[in-house]
Amino acid sequence: xxxxxxxxxxxxxxxxxxxxxxxxxxxxxxxxxxxxxxxxxxxxxxxxxxxxxxxxxxxxxxxxxxxxxxxxxxxxxxxxxxxxxxxxxxxxxxxxxxxxxxxxxxxxxxxxxxxxxx
Amino acid sequence: xxxxxxxxxxxxxxxxxxxxxxxxxxxxxxxxxxxxxxxxxxxxxxxxxxxxxxxxxxxxxxxxxxxxxxxxxxxxxxxxxxxxxxxxxxxxxxxxxxxxxxxxxxx
Numbered sequence: 001x002x003x004x005x006x007x008x009x010x011x012x013x014x015x016x017x018x019x020x021x022x023x024x025x026x027x028x029x030x031x032x033x034x035x036x037x038x039x040x041x042x043x044x045x046x047x048x049x050x051x052x053x054x055x056x057x058x059x060x061x062x063x064x065x066x067x068x069x070x071x072x073x074x075x076x077x078x079x080x081x082x083x084x085x086x087x088x089x090x091x092x093x094x095x096x097x098x099x100x101x102x103x104x105x106x107x108x109x110x111x112x113x114x115x116x117x118x
Numbered sequence: 119x120x121x122x123x124x125x126x127x128x129x130x131x132x133x134x135x136x137x138x139x140x141x142x143x144x145x146x147x148x149x150x151x152x153x154x155x156x157x158x159x160x161x162x163x164x165x166x167x168x169x170x171x172x173x174x175x176x177x178x179x180x181x182x183x184x185x186x187x188x189x190x191x192x193x194x195x196x197x198x199x200x201x202x203x204x205x206x207x208x209x210x211x212x213x214x215x216x217x218x219x220x221x222x223x224x225x
Contacts, residue, residue, distance in 0.1 A: 044205065044216055044217070044218050044219050045162065045205060045207075045216040046216070047213055047214040047215065047216070058212050058213075059213075060213040061119075061213060062213075094161055096161075098214075100209075102152075102167045102168060102171075102209075103150045103151075103152055103167060103168060103207075103209025103210075104152040104164050104167045104207070104209065105152075105154075105162070105164070105207070106163075106164045106173075108161035108162060108163075109161065110160075110161060111161055
């Protein structure tokens with residue numbers, strides 16, 4: 001079965017760029033949208049954006065100016081870059097597969113905590 | 119953006135009780151609604167998709183209903199392992215958005 005695993009620095013300095021990778025195993029990275037979401041401690045879920053396997057991406061307008069999602073189908077991973085981070089970007093970041101036929105995110109990675117320090 | 123409003127924000131119930139969580143969309147989303155369960159320190163897990171379809175492996179005590187703007191998640195007989203936070207999510211239009219969550223506690 002398909003599994004996702006986030007990786008990247010757990011600590012990023014304010015004003016710098018957050019970079020995360022999601023590695024997909026157990027199946028090819030095809031035929032779906034691959035997405036990033038986040039959840040600040042004790043708060044709800046926020047969709048950051050998604051990309052399909054031909055590289056077409058959609059972003060949350062609230063983050064669009066600072067976010068880039070890319071995909072590497074040859075190596076079965078996709079990535080998130082978020083520029084000019086602040087303390088408000090401190091959160092658990094999740095990657096997930098999104099199916100347009102069901103409208104849901106499944107499966108998810110385990111999540112990775114990113115803390116923005118001043 | 120489509121706003122998703124869940125109620126209540128928290129509920130405390132006894133084992134065996136029936137628990138109902140509601141989710142209201144700020145505009146018509148047809149049946150494009152998913153319910154998730156999230157336990158502390160874990161990623162969310164799909165319970166119900168397209169409003170009323172039970173995800174494989176999910177106990178039948180979970181059910182979903184509704185269409186348009188008003189949806190419900192029902193736990194027919196609450197079990198100890200159902201202690202979690204539940205989220206609804208709309209898939210009608212971008213940006214994809216979630217409700218604020220409902221925390222279910224066991225008395």
